[in-house]
Amino acid sequence: MPELTEETIFTWGAPPLKFGAGAIDEIGFELTAYGVGRVLIVTDPGVHALGAPQRLADTLRRYEIASEIFDGVHVEPTDDSMAKAVEYARAQGPWDGFVAVGGGSAIDTAKAINLLTSHPGELMDYINKPIGNAKVPPGPLKPLIAVPTTAGTGSESTAMCVLDVLSMKVKTGISHWRLRPTLAVVDPLLTMTLPPEVTAAAGMDITCHALESYTARWYTTFDRKKPEERVTYCGSNPVSDLWCEKSMTLLAQSFRAAVQRGTTDVEARANMMLAATFAGMGFGNSGVHIPHANGYPIAGMVKDYRPAGYPQDEPMVPHGQAVSLTAPEAFRFSFDSAPERHLRAAALLDPGADEHSDPREQLPSVLTRLMRDIGIPNGIGGVGYTEADVPDLVPGTMKQQRLLATCPKTPTEDDITAILTRSVENW
Known part of the structure; x- marks a missing residue:
C-alpha cells in the first residue's frame, strides 16, 4: 500500500435509542x-x-x-x-x-x-x-x-x-x-414543565451543536493517525452530516413553538428532543469548534449574571447561552472555509429567510433573528462582560485546542480576540 499522510478513516457511534411518550x-x-x-x-x-x-x-x-x-x-x-x-x-x-x-x-x-x-x-x-x-x-x-x-x-x-x-x-x-x-x-413528556428561558438556552445548544458539527473540518483534512491516537472528534463526515441536517430541519419546525407554547405543544417538545439527540449523534463524532471553545470561559468566568428560569443561588451563564453568544461572529469568521455549508445550514434553519446581499451574513442573520425571537441575551455584554474583559476570556478559549482544531479555519489568538470583541453586542 502507498504511504498515507492524510486521514482516510472516520468513526461514528451512538447508543441505542428508545424514544417516545412514557x-x-x-x-x-x-x-x-x-x-x-x-x-x-x-x-x-x-x-x-x-x-x-x-x-x-x-x-x-x-x-x-x-x-x-x-x-x-x-x-x-x-x-x-x-x-x-x-x-x-x-x-x-x-x-x-x-x-x-x-x-x-x-x-x-x-x-x-x-x-x-x-x-x-x-x-x-x-x-x-x-x-x-x-x-x-x-x-x-x-x-x-x-x-x-x-x-x-x-x-x-x-x-x-x-x-x-x-x-x-x-x-x-x-x-x-x-x-x-x-x-x-x-421521553418528551419529561420536558413539558421546562421554563421558556431554559428551553431557549438548551435549544441554542442544540443549534450550535448541529451548526458547528456541520461546518467542522472534513475528516480527510486531518493528518493520518494511528488507531490508538484517534480522538472522539474526527471531523465532519457523511454520517454526522445526515444527523445534523435532520436536527436543523426539526429546529426550524419547532424551536420557536417550544419556547412560546412548551407547556401544551407536545409535538414541538418531541421534535426538540429528537433534534437534541440527532445533533448529539452528529457532533458527538464530528466535533464542535469556536462557539463552544468561547463558551467555556464565558461560563467559567461569570461575574454576577443570574439567568431567569434557573436557580438564583449563584451566578451562572447557562451552557446553551454561553456557546450561542459568539456564534454569529464565529460563523462570519469560518464562512470562507466552506461557504456552501454555511449557506446550506442557514437555509435549513430558516427556509423562509430572505437571502442576504452578502452571503457571509446569511447564517449570522438567521441566528441573530432566532436569538432575538426566543430571548437570548444580546452578546456577551448581555451576561455582564465588556470589551475590557476580552483579554481575560481569550486564554480560556485558547486552552480548548481539542475544539479549535476541529474548526476548518484555525483561529489565532488575535482572531479569537476579534470574535469576542465583536460579540459584546450581536444586534
Whole structure:
C-alpha cells in the first residue's frame, strides 16, 4: 500500500435509542438485559422534586432491581461537585449500573461517576489536555442509561463529559468513547414543565451543536493517525452530516413553538428532543469548534449574571447561552472555509429567510433573528462582560485546542480576540 499522510478513516457511534411518550416507564425492562441488581439514579434537586426519579425507582422495584437516588448534581457541574458525587457513589457502592435523569449536568455527572467507580484515579487524570492528563479509561464501564429532561446537550448520545474547573475558571471535559451511555431513553413528556428561558438556552445548544458539527473540518483534512491516537472528534463526515441536517430541519419546525407554547405543544417538545439527540449523534463524532471553545470561559468566568428560569443561588451563564453568544461572529469568521455549508445550514434553519446581499451574513442573520425571537441575551455584554474583559476570556478559549482544531479555519489568538470583541453586542 502507498504511504498515507492524510486521514482516510472516520468513526461514528451512538447508543441505542428508545424514544417516545412514557419511555421512562420501560427502563426496568431494559435493565434486565444487563443482569443488574442495584443501580444508582443520578439527578439534581429540581428534577427530583418533580417526581421522575422516584417514579423510575418504583418501576425498577417491579423488576426486582434495587435503587438509590442521588440528587446532589450541580447545575453546570464543577470539578468539586463531580468529585463529591464520585465520593458518594464510591462510599455507597458497589453499583451494577447507573441511570441519569436530568439535563446534561446529570448525565455528565453520571458519566464521571461511572468512570471513577469502574476504574481507579481522579477527575484530573482523565480530563483533556492541556488541563488534565487525558488518561484513557483502561477497560469497560458499567451500564449507564441516560434519560434527558431537557432538549439541549445531546449528552445521552455522546462520549463527552463537561465540567468547570473552578481553580482555573475554565470549562473542559473528558472525552472517550467508553463514556457513551449504554442506552438513551428519550421521553418528551419529561420536558413539558421546562421554563421558556431554559428551553431557549438548551435549544441554542442544540443549534450550535448541529451548526458547528456541520461546518467542522472534513475528516480527510486531518493528518493520518494511528488507531490508538484517534480522538472522539474526527471531523465532519457523511454520517454526522445526515444527523445534523435532520436536527436543523426539526429546529426550524419547532424551536420557536417550544419556547412560546412548551407547556401544551407536545409535538414541538418531541421534535426538540429528537433534534437534541440527532445533533448529539452528529457532533458527538464530528466535533464542535469556536462557539463552544468561547463558551467555556464565558461560563467559567461569570461575574454576577443570574439567568431567569434557573436557580438564583449563584451566578451562572447557562451552557446553551454561553456557546450561542459568539456564534454569529464565529460563523462570519469560518464562512470562507466552506461557504456552501454555511449557506446550506442557514437555509435549513430558516427556509423562509430572505437571502442576504452578502452571503457571509446569511447564517449570522438567521441566528441573530432566532436569538432575538426566543430571548437570548444580546452578546456577551448581555451576561455582564465588556470589551475590557476580552483579554481575560481569550486564554480560556485558547486552552480548548481539542475544539479549535476541529474548526476548518484555525483561529489565532488575535482572531479569537476579534470574535469576542465583536460579540459584546450581536444586534
